[in-house]
Amino acid sequence: MGKDLENMTSEEKRETAKIDHDRVAYQYGEEYGKFIEPEDLDVYEAFEKEIPKGCTILDLGVGSGRSYGYFDKRGYKYIGYDFSEQMRNCAFELHGKFPYIVDDFVNLKNHFESNSVDTVFAIYSLFHLPMEDFKKALLDIYDILKNNGVFLLSCTLGSGEELIDEPYLGDDGKSVLYMCYIPKEELYRLLRESGFDIIFEKVKHEDGSNTLGENGNDAIYVITKKIGTR
Numbered sequence: 511m512g513k514d515l516e517n518m519t520s521e522e523k524r525e526t527a528k529i530d531h532d533r534v535a536y537q538y539g540e541e542y543g544k545f546i547e548p549e550d551l552d553v554y555e556a557f558e559k560e561i562p563k564g565c566t567i568l569d570l571g572v573g574s575g576r577s578y579g580y581f582d583k584r585g586y587k588y589i590g591y592d593f594s595e596q597m598r599n600c601a602f603e604l605h606g607k608f609p610y611i612v613d614d615f616v617n618l619k620n621h622f623e624s625n626s627v628d629t630v631f632a633i634y635s636l637f638h639l640p641m642e643d644f645k646k647a648l649l650d651i652y653d654i655l656k657n658n659g660v661f662l663l664s665c666t667l668g669s670g671e672e673l674i675d676e677p678y679l680g681d682d683g684k685s686v687l688y689m690c691y692i693p694k695e696e697l698y699r700l701l702r703e704s705g706f707d708i709i710f711e712k713v714k715h716e717d718g719s720n721t722l723g724e725n726g727n728d729a730i731y732v733i734t735k736k737i738g739t740r
């Protein structure tokens with residue numbers, strides 16, 4: 511890719527994730543489009559316990575749609591949101607068409623009014639946002655959620671940012687995918703400052719065999735709730 515992180519704008523960093531996911535969408539979809547790792551199921555169940563039956567779930571970074579498959583079967587309404595057109599195409603091939611907005615997370619407020627969304631689900635996606643965009647995304651998510659709206663996110667614990675290798679692309683995929691890591695205390699501080707109450711946490715300890723980058727390590731899943739106004 512020929513650029514150092516220090517010389518890249520936030521837009522260019524996000525663009526790496528768009529290009530990469532467009533390139534690997536069908537490979538990702540083949541492996542994960544209908545498969546949720548068994549060790550993640552408790553997080554899905556914990557989220558489901560907190561949300562009203564049949565509500566609408568907005569999935570930020572829906573990708574090839576495995577979470578849509580899971581929640582659709584259980585009677586929820588669904589809106590996918592992702593900036594990779596190829597991921598959208600792959601999701602439709604695997605699951606049939608469903609509401610799917612193709613856009614960048616930074617444009618969320620162009621699509622949703624304040625206090626209009628029941629729940630937000632964002633798993634393995636917000637870690638592709640540079641820190642300033644991530645902070646703004648938390649505020650935007652808070653704003654569009656209805657009061658008592660539930661928001662699940664996952665992050666990779668660690669610090670700093672890096673361009674990681676794309677495992678599906680071999681030698682063509684060296685240092686092509688932007689990742690941003692966050693210490694747990696900082697994540698909690700940002701969530702609370704944005705107005706969220708934290709109601710569930712799970713840390714998945716990685717043994718190194720399935721971590722993508724060098725600086726990030728454990729995955730964290732947090733379920734939060736918007737209580738009142740900020």
Ligand SMILES: C[S@@+](CC[C@H](N)C(=O)[O-])C[C@H]1O[C@@H](n2cnc3c(N)ncnc32)[C@H](O)[C@@H]1O
Pocket residue numbers: 524527528531542570571572573574575576577591592593594597613614615616632633634635638639
């Ligand atoms: C690792 S995939 C995970 C997909 C899905 N959540 C899952 O668990 O299978 C990350 C997804 O986030 C999307 N994504 C990353 N950064 C984004 C951004 N700034 N705006 C919109 N989508 C983004 C990518 O296109 C990709 O489909």
